[in-house]
Amino acid sequence: MITFSNYVQAESLDEAYQLNQKKGNAVIGGMLWMKMQKKRYNTIIDLSKLNLNTIEETDEEFKIGCMVTLRDIEQHKSFNEYTCGAARESVRHIVGVQFRNVATVGGSIFGRYGFSDVLTLFMALDCCVELYKGGIVPIAEFANMKYDRDILIRLIVKKKPIKISYKSMRNTKTDFPTLTCAVSKYDGVMRAVIGARPMKAVVVEDKENIFGTCGYDEACSKFAEYVCGNVTTGSNLRAGAEYRKQLVKVLVERACGDIK
Amino acid sequence: MNITLKLNGKKISRDIEPDMLLIDFVRAEGCLSVKRGCETANCGLCTVFLNEKPVLSCSVLAARANGQSVTTLEGVGREAEEFAEFVADQGAEQCGFCNPGFVMNAVALFRENPDPSVDEIKEYLAGNLCRCSGYEGQLRGILNFLEWKKGGAK
Ligand SMILES: Cc1cc2nc3c(=O)[nH]c(=O)nc-3n(C[C@H](O)[C@H](O)[C@H](O)COP(=O)(O)OP(=O)(O)OC[C@H]3O[C@@H](n4cnc5c(N)ncnc54)[C@H](O)[C@@H]3O)c2cc1C
Ligand code: FES
Ligand code: FES
Numbered sequence: 001m002i003t004f005s006n007y008v009q010a011e012s013l014d015e016a017y018q019l020n021q022k023k024g025n026a027v028i029g030g031m032l033w034m035k036m037q038k039k040r041y042n043t044i045i046d047l048s049k050l051n052l053n054t055i056e057e058t059d060e061e062f063k064i065g066c067m068v069t070l071r072d073i074e075q076h077k078s079f080n081e082y083t084c085g086a087a088r089e090s091v092r093h094i095v096g097v098q099f100r101n102v103a104t105v106g107g108s109i110f111g112r113y114g115f116s117d118v119l120t121l122f123m124a125l126d127c128c129v130e131l132y133k134g135g136i137v138p139i140a141e142f143a144n145m146k147y148d149r150d151i152l153i154r155l156i157v158k159k160k161p162i163k164i165s166y167k168s169m170r171n172t173k174t175d176f177p178t179l180t181c182a183v184s185k186y187d188g189v190m191r192a193v194i195g196a197r198p199m200k201a202v203v204v205e206d207k208e209n210i211f212g213t214c215g216y217d218e219a220c221s222k223f224a225e226y227v228c229g230n231v232t233t234g235s236n237l238r239a240g241a242e243y244r245k246q247l248v249k250v251l252v253e254r255a256c257g258d259i260k
Numbered sequence: 261m262n263i264t265l266k267l268n269g270k271k272i273s274r275d276i277e278p279d280m281l282l283i284d285f286v287r288a289e290g291c292l293s294v295k296r297g298c299e300t301a302n303c304g305l306c307t308v309f310l311n312e313k314p315v316l317s318c319s320v321l322a323a324r325a326n327g328q329s330v331t332t333l334e335g336v337g338r339e340a341e342e343f344a345e346f347v348a349d350q351g352a353e354q355c356g357f358c359n360p361g362f363v364m365n366a367v368a369l370f371r372e373n374p375d376p377s378v379d380e381i382k383e384y385l386a387g388n389l390c391r392c393s394g395y396e397g398q399l400r401g402i403l404n405f406l407e408w409k410k411g412g413a414k
Binding site for chain 1: 261278279299300301302304307310313314315316319320321323324365368383384385386387388
């Protein structure tokens with residue numbers, strides 16, 4: 001469990017950012033991951049008062065505040081219509097309703113966890129992360145940036161004609177995933193995002209135009225092989241690297257089939 | 261620091277440590293139904309309602325409940341009793357340790373979705389672990405309860 005001496009509900013993003021520059025201070029989202037540490041902090045910074053707990057929708061984009069919960073993502077009608085239900089599918093296996101009512105999008109993305117369903121989903125969308133100092137950064141770039149003391153304000157998902165499907169594999173319900181997979185098509189490009197490899201999610205695009213050169217069903221299995229060949233998997237307590245390779249093939253092919 | 265909140269309908273004001281968790285706060289206020297069953301935010305035994313939404317009180321700061329409304333099993337009243345008694349009469353549980361969290365989350369489910377399917381029940385209650393029953397008894401208990409509420413037999 002973490003312990004700390006001060007709790008501050010920041011009145012502005014600038015206040016949150018300034019406080020967060022001090023070693024020994026930290027921002028909390030839902031605190032679920034933070035809580036698992038054994039660490040003493042000086043000041044814990046809460047962003048609850050900054051109205052960042054809403055999903056705003058315009059004709060062009062969805063703006064998802066960092067304090068939006070995973071349960072909000074699961075239940076948001078229009079975001080789920082836009083993502084063909086992939087948003088709900090990506091989070092509904094995470095622990096339980098009570099957990100998802102607390103866990104935030106900001107904490108989930110800022111953490112860039114190797115097991116993350118949430119990161120896998122957003123990397124399959126045309127999505128940017130808005131940082132207080134770092135500005136607007138494409139999510140795939142953010143995933144590989146060094147951890148710093150910036151504040152993640154919101155995610156910005158650009159609306160465009162898209163097809164997307166999400167799949168994950170778990171050894172048992174509510175456990176961490178052994179593999180996560182999102183396949184999407186927008187801007188004419190088919191791509192697969194593979195996470196819980198057990199490393200951070202990566203994007204593999206159909207650079208060989210497999211879907212342009214053969215029938216759809218054949219392309220699905222060829223693309224699945226292609227993704228499998230271009231993704232590194234590893235072993236941990238939950239599964240071996242070879243098993244994960246098999247999962248990549250199966251889940252990518254199935255997800256491609258979903259978005260025919 | 262000072263917090264003021266509604267706990268089971270009663271407004272209270274208390275001085276707390278900034279890092280106090282909601283579970284320890286409500287227990288100190290005598291709400292002993294709320295228990296800690298794990299250290300990893302996995303078991304659901306600590307479920308309370310924060311502004312009517314079920315949350316894990318083991319993972320929420322008491323400070324965050326400032327100005328909000330918190331309900332524990334003690335405050336849900338007849339709605340919870342009726343369900344808990346019914347499930348007990350069905351012999352659905354064994355040791356009963358998981359029961360307070362299970363009842364809270366089942367009440368949250370019925371409020372959100374009064375006529376859930378088997379899949380919806382399983383999905384909603386997936387975050388309530390039970391180490392004895394294998395969940396079959398509870399599922400049967402819930403289905404029979406819903407039938408009974410609709411006017412069926414016990
Ligand atoms: C038991 C357990 C099981 C889980 N299972 C899964 C799973 O199956 N799939 C999955 O995808 N995830 C899983 N997770 C991760 C979970 O979904 C959340 O992603 C995680 O808890 C982080 O979200 P949080 O809101 O709790 O963030 P916190 O724990 O509060 O914060 C996480 C990190 O992000 C920082 N941070 C938070 N918000 C901001 C911000 N706005 N700006 C800058 N930094 C910020 C914090 O300082 C901290 O370093 C699990 C977590 C736990 C504890
Ligand atoms: S005590 Fe286990 S989830 Fe809260
Ligand atoms: S009945 Fe024993 S833990 Fe559920």
